[in-house]
Amino acid sequence: MSSSRLPQALEKLVSLLARLPGIGERSATRLAFYMLSQPESYARELSGALVELVERVHFCVDCHMVAEGERCTICEDPSRERTTLCVVEGIADLLAFERSGAYHGLYHVLHGVLAPLKGVGPDELRLANLRGRIEALGTSEVIVATSSDVEGEATALYLLRHLAPTGVRVSRIATGVPMGGELEYVDATTLSRALRGRTPLE
Amino acid sequence: MQLLALEAERLRNLAPLRLEPHPRFNVFEGDNGQGKTNVLEAIYLLATLRSFREARARNLVCWGESDAWVRGEIERRGIRRKMGVELAKTGKRAAIDGRVVDRLSEYFGHLHVVVFGPEDLVLTKGAPVNRRRFLDRAIFNLHPSYLDEMRAFVTALKHRNELLRASAGRGVDRALLASFDEELIRRGGRVLWRRTRFVSDFLPVVRAVFDDVTAGAHAIGVDYESLAGLAADADEDACTELYRQRLSEATPSDLRQRRTTQGPHTDDLAFSLDGFPARVHASQGQHRAMALALKIAELQLADSVLGGPPLLLLDDVSSELDRGRNAQLMAHLSRAAGQIFVTTTDRRWIAVDGETQVFRVEAGRVLPEP
Numbered sequence: 092m093s094s095s096r097l098p099q100a101l102e103k104l105v106s107l108l109a110r111l112p113g114i115g116e117r118s119a120t121r122l123a124f125y126m127l128s129q130p131e132s133y134a135r136e137l138s139g140a141l142v143e144l145v146e147r148v149h150f151c152v153d154c155h156m157v158a159e160g161e162r163c164t165i166c167e168d169p170s171r172e173r174t175t176l177c178v179v180e181g182i183a184d185l186l187a188f189e190r191s192g193a194y195h196g197l198y199h200v201l202h203g204v205l206a207p208l209k210g211v212g213p214d215e216l217r218l219a220n221l222r223g224r225i226e227a228l229g230t231s232e233v234i235v236a237t238s239s240d241v242e243g244e245a246t247a248l249y250l251l252r253h254l255a256p257t258g259v260r261v262s263r264i265a266t267g268v269p270m271g272g273e274l275e276y277v278d279a280t281t282l283s284r285a286l287r288g289r290t291p292l293e
Numbered sequence: 294m295q296l297l298a299l300e301a302e303r304l305r306n307l308a309p310l311r312l313e314p315h316p317r318f319n320v321f322e323g324d325n326g327q328g329k330t331n332v333l334e335a336i337y338l339l340a341t342l343r344s345f346r347e348a349r350a351r352n353l354v355c356w357g358e359s360d361a362w363v364r365g366e367i368e369r370r371g372i373r374r375k376m377g378v379e380l381a382k383t384g385k386r387a388a389i390d391g392r393v394v395d396r397l398s399e400y401f402g403h404l405h406v407v408v409f410g411p412e413d414l415v416l417t418k419g420a421p422v423n424r425r426r427f428l429d430r431a432i433f434n435l436h437p438s439y440l441d442e443m444r445a446f447v448t449a450l451k452h453r454n455e456l457l458r459a460s461a462g463r464g465v466d467r468a469l470l471a472s473f474d475e476e477l478i479r480r481g482g483r484v485l486w487r488r489t490r491f492v493s494d495f496l497p498v499v500r501a502v503f504d505d506v507t508a509g510a511h512a513i514g515v516d517y518e519s520l521a522g523l524a525a526d527a528d529e530d531a532c533t534e535l536y537r538q539r540l541s542e543a544t545p546s547d548l549r550q551r552r553t554t555q556g557p558h559t560d561d562l563a564f565s566l567d568g569f570p571a572r573v574h575a576s577q578g579q580h581r582a583m584a585l586a587l588k589i590a591e592l593q594l595a596d597s598v599l600g601g602p603p604l605l606l607l608d609d610v611s612s613e614l615d616r617g618r619n620a621q622l623m624a625h626l627s628r629a630a631g632q633i634f635v636t637t638t639d640r641r642w643i644a645v646d647g648e649t650q651v652f653r654v655e656a657g658r659v660l661p662e663p
């Protein structure tokens with residue numbers, strides 16, 4: 092595949108698409124040709140949607156969930172219990188909890204887990220405002236819902252230490268969650284059982 | 294446990310393979326380089342999704358072809374299953390009863406094999422990593438979940454080593470290190486406990502088998518060398534606590550050396566022959582006999598734990614043993630239960646009575662003899 096034979100505009104799109112996770116040069120080329128084969132309106136709609144996305148959607152300043160305003164709809168919802176905070180790795184995990192309907196408190200999305208091998212340390216996680224939030228909210232319990240693999244567990248242990256100065260009670264969801272399992276794919280029953288069976292972290 | 298049928302295509306130099314093994318002894322006879330060991334590799338691949346000669350199973354694909362597959366029908370505790378492995382450009386795929394498994398770990402637990410071949414001399418003679426690999430495979434055969442446990446330990450170890458490595462110059466975040474220490478201790482404690490338990494069940498069996506194969510001429514000794522002070526009967530908590538202690542003692546020096554110096558990744562098995570370290574004192578033939586005793590002991594232990602002996606694959610074993618020891622081995626195998634697959638250049642080496650099917654192997658073709 093000699094990309095130098097392609098028009099520059101196509102090459103540019105390919106290189107941008109190839110930056111997406113899980114997309115290589117080949118799939119990127121395939122996608123670009125697909126877009127080219129579609130009616131022009133598709134490309135306009137897609138680019139419009141992308142622009143709208145970055146202009147209108149942000150991360151909530153409190154919990155780092157996606158939000159249209161400064162805060163997300165969960166943080167803004169007066170009916171949520173404001174004394175429990177559930178810490179999750181990613182937005183997909185938050186949505187899994189929401190689908191289960193078993194949890195009524197607030198969240199804190201880390202956008203990752205500690206993984207020194209991948210260069211992810213505490214500074215790479217959205218941790219900076221967590222202690223401040225706990226104090227401001229008067230949180231009585233933090234539930235750590237990271238996955239049960241090495242990185243998820245180490246992150247939970249790190250949080251325990253990180254939150255010690257606040258004096259808040261820290262608990263861990265019970266492992267009804269399969270070993271090494273991705274929270275995102277766990278069914279609602281398992282998740283709500285895991286939530287009920289949470290244990291204090293020590 | 295029995296292999297009822299075996300099929301393979303585009304595997305190494307083998308012509309499309311179809312065979313129905315004998316429930317007891319299967320002898321693959323042929324000249325050098327004809328494909329005898331490749332047949333054993335097909336069986337091993339079916340059971341473990343790996344090769345015992347190559348680091349990458351991918352290398353088993355016939356030169357110039359893009360994929361290969363092996364299928365088999367097995368029976369275990371009265372249940373028949375079809376198993377299959379495909380080696381494609383895009384990776385390995387494994388299926389049970391026609392259903393492709395999502396995670397390879399779901400595939401294991403139905404067919405167990407123990408292989409013994411010329412490369413197993415490294416067991417008693419080579420570097421410690423070979424003995425750890427032996428331990429890990431043997432434990433995994435008995436407890437399939439050990440694979441994930443071991444992987445988790447290795448992951449924790451890599452993260453911790455990375456923290457130590459990156460600490461150069463800018464110091465280490467203590468809270469971060471402590472979190473991965475704790476994970477390392479928990480995962481490592483589990484591995485130490487599995488190994489401790491395995492070794493204590495295993496040792497008496499090794500001694501008995503070695504006695505049997507050498508007609509009591511020599512005494513074998515095996516020591517599990519692990520954390521200082523690890524008791525042979527330690528439970529999981531004791532293993533974990535001991536690891537916690539050893540790791541914390543070693544941390545200052547770990548920080549200086551920027552690697553983890555204590556843990557299961559430095560374990561070893563020390564062999565002795567009549568009280569002397571085997572690595573330097575044993576002859577070639579004695580090394581072979583010891584390694585063979587290890588493998589047969591592994592098989593016997595698996596027999597009692599799994600409720601049926603794994604398949605035994607013996608690659609070219611007889612040509613390297615003297616006549617007396619070979620006769621002992623054959624006598625031992627005739628007494629033991631299970632399905633056995635042997636390769637040889639000359640069937641006269643394989644002195645087992647009846648219950649035997651001989652296959653001629655020539656230029657990749659495998660034909661049963663009447």
Ligand SMILES: Nc1ncnc2c1ncn2[C@@H]1O[C@H](COP(=O)(O)OP(=O)(O)OP(=O)(O)O)[C@@H](O)[C@H]1O
Nearest residue numbers: 305306324325326327328329330331353354355356
């Ligand atoms: N990937 C491959 N594709 C095709 N042929 C291969 C491949 N790998 C090895 N071979 C061939 O397979 C043959 C070796 O087969 P194998 O090791 O089973 O021999 P063997 O019968 O066990 O011989 P020996 O008695 O020497 O142990 C060799 O001829 C080798 O060239």
Ligand SMILES: [Mg+2]
Nearest residue numbers: 329330609636
């Ligand atoms: Mg061979």
Ligand SMILES: [Zn+2]
Nearest residue numbers: 151154163166
């Ligand atoms: Zn929010």
